Amino acid sequence: MRGATGPVVKDVVLVGAGHAHVQVLRRFGMRPLEGVRLTLITRELHTPYSGMLPGLIAGHYAFDEAHIDTGPLARFAAARLYPDEVVGLDLARRHVLCRHRPPVPYDLLSINIGSRPNTGDVPGAEAHAIPVKPIDGFLARFAALKARVLAGRSRHVLLVGGGAGGVELLLSVERRLRRELAAAGGDDAALRFTLVTGIDGLLPRFPGAFRRRFASVLSARRIAVHEGMDVTAVEAGAVVLGEGGTRLAADEILWTTEAAPARWIAETGLAVDARGFLRVDATLRAIGREDVFAAGDTIAFDPASIPRSGVYSVRAGPVLADNIRAALAGGRLRRYRPQRDALSIVGTGEPYAIATRNGITVAGAWVWRWKDRIDRRFMRRFNDLPEMAERAAGPALPLADTEALREIPAIAMRCGGCGAKIGPTVLARVLEALEPAPNPDVLVGLDAPDDAAVVDTGGPRLAVHSVDHFRAIIDDPFRFGMIAANHALGDLYAMGAEPHTALAIATLPYGREAKVEADLAAMMAGANAVLREAACALVGGHTSEGAELALGFAVNGLVARDRMLRKGGLRPGDALVLTKPIGTGALLAGQMRGVARARWVEAAIAQMCVSNRRAAALLAAHGATAMTDVTGFGLLGHLLEMTRASGVDAHLVIERIPVLEGAREMVARRVFSSLQPQNLRLRRAVRELAAAEVLPLYPLLFDPQTAGGLLAGVPADSAESCVAALRAAGYGCAAVIGRVAARSGAIEPVVLRDCGDPLKGLGAVSA
Known part of the structure; x- marks a missing residue:
């Protein structure tokens, strides 16, 4: 692990993986502070970059292009990563209170979380509108909205909010939905889009030329704009405008009005403004506290009002990092000086953008390309991290050459768990x-x-x-x-x-x-x-x-x-049932090397946290004849123990073995657990199928598992109901992965043949 080399003296806890905190992590990774341990608590393992969210919605970017992966970034910074939601603070004891874990102690705390939609002030908004923030939640909600549109259940999309974020988002939604509906054979002309901007009008904080250009774009894209009346209520399928109660019907209502702070902030005892935003001074330190810093959408900057925009959070990042370091080392804190007139580049959903600064407005496809370069350059700083000193080269071998697999060297960083x-x-x-x-x-x-x-x-x-x-x-x-x-x-x-x-x-x-x-x-x-x-x-x-x-x-x-x-109870004809997917060893090795995505590692951890208790009871209830848990010697090693003890062969359907997401990518990158080379010595007991399509998964048969699933022999006539019961009980990847056969008498490994079994692509395993 890339942790501190000496005893931990100070704990710095970062709440949220916002635009400022990702810079804190990168800077501490580049220049660690001895004795200081960082912990990142975040609800979002992949933190979205606000500048690229509309492009992601419009279809210009893939998910990973528009998100910062906190897993490798935290590993680079030697920071502990806790995927959880913060619900409060105990300032007296210096504890962060989380929803799903014990309190996390801190010596110094920094808060950089996003805002939430201000739906509480408008009756019905919380129940009937789709909030755009938090962004990670909106992506799932938009996917559901898109499915309703493609199914013909929704035709009219209305967005409330006339700021730059709302306008850019609605244009991106319009582009994506029209194109996908047309591609599916539907009538995209039947879709309707409406923007409700309230009494402040369209883009109220921007120059007139900028507003006029967007008004022209909205008109050309057949997006209706309602200005001059605030939304006073939201109903199922409609918004109500002004005191007169004008009603606008819509199938989908998106909400992007002025943001509100997280509710728990006001309950902590920290100084907040009239709306509940956390007050900070010019150094980004919480008013009245020596041990709390904050940046981003959740703050009220006491020296001057600043927009709640990602541009300002990005600018605050280096100052926040320096001031955290200075506070720990007893140094002098820097002042954060927000830019007076930030460059604003707003997309139109198409590869076309409009930009303004200092009263000058420009537009065109070249502006979009300019914005794209800026955004991608920012993202590369966090997703393409410098090489870690401990990182060792992975084994170089052709995966099709199974004989060469025995030459995999142990990586310099030794694995923990069963990989050790x-x-x-x-x-x-x-x-x-x-x-x-x-x-x-x-x-x-x-x-x-x-x-x-x-x-x-x-x-x-x-x-x-x-x-x-x-x-x-x-x-x-x-x-x-x-x-x-x-x-x-x-x-x-x-x-x-x-x-x-x-x-x-x-x-x-x-x-x-x-x-x-x-x-x-x-x-x-x-x-x-x-x-x-x-x-x-x-x-x-x-x-x-x-x-x-x-x-x-x-x-x-x-x-x-x-x-x-016991392991020795398998009978010819039994089905082989596996209750959990494999691949934890490779994924944890990938995490150590900073190449496994956070969501892959989190899924592996989630599987390891699942108990085998119910699975064991269900397997026994379906007549299990033999059982083992798949751990350090890998699926093949533990299966061999069963076949040797039972005096039988086993035929595996390699492509039916459940595999954790990302494990295939680790194999492709030649990233394996440090125990893998020793497990590979068992390969001599395997007769291999020479079909190229199964070879990429072959190394995972030897992958050491920690808290792995159960492998059991089950009577063939009970196998289907057994797997159904396991999946219903929460073992969603449970599967029949092969069958037990009578001992063939073969001793030396041979190339696999078609065994004539209804399950094709079988690999024979013998003692």
Whole structure:
């Protein structure tokens, strides 16, 4: 991990990934401050750039072109990334209060969040209008609106708000909807668009020439403009104008009126203005506070009123970064000096824009190209980051050459989680040399290894024991605790056992007492949430100092004598069912190297936080004959353990194996977990299909998983209902990935043949 090299002395918490904070992260990444740890709490893993949002809506940009990926950026800045929503502050204790996690302590806080639509002042607006802010939510709402238009359910789109953002957005919406409806074979001429600008009129803060040009564009695009009356109410399918109650009907109502601050700001005790915006001084520090800074749409700048525009937030970024650094180091703070007349370039939905500054207005396709260059240059600063010093070159090998896969070198940054396990061949050689003390009560031990040890204590149920421990795979101690607990419990579930008790083994880096306590508390809170949900009592444990954060559990469970499941129970004809997608090892390696997108990593973390408890119960209810959890040795390694113990072959349909989003991209970039080369030694047991279309997924068979899914043999006639039940229970990627066959007797690997099975493209796996 690219974290601090010494003990953490100060915690800086950044709330929101706005235009100013992304610059703070980049600047701290370029010039770290020893002893300072950054934490970014953001609801948006991919923060939209406001300057490119209309172009994204119009269809000029793809999603990733118009968004800053906070994952690699946070990694570059050695910042912890917490995907969550802030709901308040405890200023006395210096805690940030989040919706889904324990409070996050800070020494210095900075707030750079977007505004929300001011729908509260207009009756019915909150219930019946579609707010444009927050932007990340609007993208999903616009997708739903577009679907209604294409389905013929909506024909008239009305937008409330005559500012530059509203005008540019409506022109972009009009272009996109007309083009997509025409492409779908519909009548785009049937669409209607209306702009309601209120008493201030169209673009009130801009020069007359600028306003006239846009009035001409709106007229040419057949967009009706209603000026002079404010919206006084919103109804289902209409807006009401002025005191007279003039009613304008519309199928879709977009809302872009003057912004309002987040509601929780006014409840914190921080100084706010009459409308609830956070008051800051000339240095962007909150009035009356030494430990709180803010920038962007949420502030009221005390020295002078400034527009709530991304242009000003961008300009504030370097000043904010310098002042955070100065506050930490005891230096002098800079004054933020907003530009008096900022350059405004507003698009028209087409590759054509209108610009104004200092009273001069220009327009044309060249202005659009100018704006496009400015926007792309800004985005490159955050999406094309400088190379990290720790980053090592990925293995260079032709993916079609499966023999060469064994040459994958371990990357310089060692993986955590199951990617940090000792390889299966090394482990097997060591265990073979051991001779444990004989004990007749041990039913499953080193002589016949399984997911857990089983001991007969003389009662109606057997005792099941397992232990897991690994260093942190993510920088979020709370969710790391959840993952570690889920991973440890997976061994019990694979044996058919019910968790009973757990002992924790925690390692924490040396640091100030308050910092160690906070990390330990967050980590154990996440773990205990999982253990409590499993009715597994945490009864004790052990803590120690170490180089890296690590956590593990010795878990104990109970299983009825006739309900125990083992790896060795597969029967020819069984279907092989996998409950979770694979690819966590590759994605976490990609995260360490700063090349995996935040949404891919977040989806992987979400899967690791899903318990195997319900899956185990459903598999058992559908007659599972054998079961294991897929962890460090990868899907293939654990399947081989099952086939060897059962004396059978297994035929895999490689293209049916569920794979996490982004894992294919990691394979294409030759990004693999550091355990991958050792797992690849198992390839000799695989007879491979030479079809080119399956080869890109082949390396993922060896990818080590952390808190992976369950792999089970299920009677073929129960497989379909089993998968349906698993998906209904929340395991949306559960799938039948192959079948069990009688042992063929083949020892050496051969090129796969068509097995004549109804499932085509099968790969045979044998001991």
